Amino acid sequence: MTGWAEFLIAGLIFMASHAVPANPRIKGRIVALLGARGWVWGFSLLSTGLLFWVIFAAGRAPFVELWPQAGWMRWLLNIAMPLAVVLGTFGVAAPNPFAFEGRADGFDPDRPGIAGVVRQPLLWALILWSGAHLIANGDLSHAILFGVFLAFSLMGMRAMEARKRRLWGEAEWARLAANTSDWPFQALIAGRWRPRQGPSMLRLGLAVVLWAGIFHLHAPVIGFSPLP
Template sequence: MDGWSEFILAGMLFLASHAIPSMPKLKAALVRRLGPRGWVIAFSLLSTGLLFWVIYAAGRAPYVEIWPQEIWARWLVNLAMPMAILLGSFGLGTPNPFAFEGRTTGFDPVHPGIAGLTRQPLLWAIAIWAGAHLVANGDLAHVILFGAFALFTAMGMRTLEARKRRQMGETTWQRLSARTAMIPGAALLAGRWRPQRWPSPIRLVAAVLVWAALYHLHTPVIGVSPQP
């Protein structure tokens, strides 16, 4: 299998795997067989494995330069990644009825937590990761890879927000989203939301550990040093 074939196959399998949650009957059957927790673990492992494969395959594809790599773009990645990891760390599993990764129970619209900063923390984390890496990697394979992630994430935000709004109904949506925003920081700047407490130290430590792991494993796993 040559570099382009592997990249295309990995990309198609990654996209196919993420179509599973949008298939109610298939997802329900998998949840019945694996259990809710087992489904989440299995899907997470599958997604992570395919993600690493498609990134690795992009690095093995023939190098076709569209724009050159610049030192400032590497600095951009190193500045953007802590923000992306923090958003992901504080978004996963928190009470947030607007995001697919958040819990639907326990949400307080008066104190919305991470949803006050943005209703879509994980999708913004992916968008920041993809956008920064797109700027830093100007070869064709990586432009396709990170450009697709950035595009589909942006489209996914709009689609998810519209679906959640329909499901909740306009009255419930307005009540729950009054102190939130989709654009990060928009509710803060508008004065509709203020942080009420310090961030969870456990999630903060987890974010630091994830950042450190990704930074030090980038070279042996991806094959490219993250250093500028």
């Protein structure tokens, strides 16, 4: 299999797998079989494995430079990645009926938790990750990889929220979303939401460990150092 063929196949399989959460019928059958927690962990592991395959396949594709990398681009990555990891860590399995990675149970519209920061934390994490990496990687295969991820995340966010509006109706959407944010910290800036307790130390600690692991393993695993 040539580098470009592997990259194409890996990308198509990854995208196809992410059509599952957007299909309530298929997702419902899997949740009924595995349980809610089994679904979250199973899909997370599958997504992570496929993501690594796509990234490695992009690295094995022929190198075609589109623009050179400048020093400030790595600084951008080192600012964006801790934020992306924190958003993803606080989003997965949190009480948040707006996001596919969240839980419908336990959500309080008056105390929206992570949804007060932003309703789609994992997709925003992907936007930060893919957008910063798109700028810093100016070769053709990585421009395609991160450009597609960026577009996929933006379109997925709009599609997810539009589906929830249709499912709940405008009145219920307005009630649930009153103290949440479309853009990060939008509700906080507008004065519609004030955090009533600090962040989970467990999740924050996990985010620090994950970020440190990604930072230190980036060179041996991916092949490039994240240092500016």
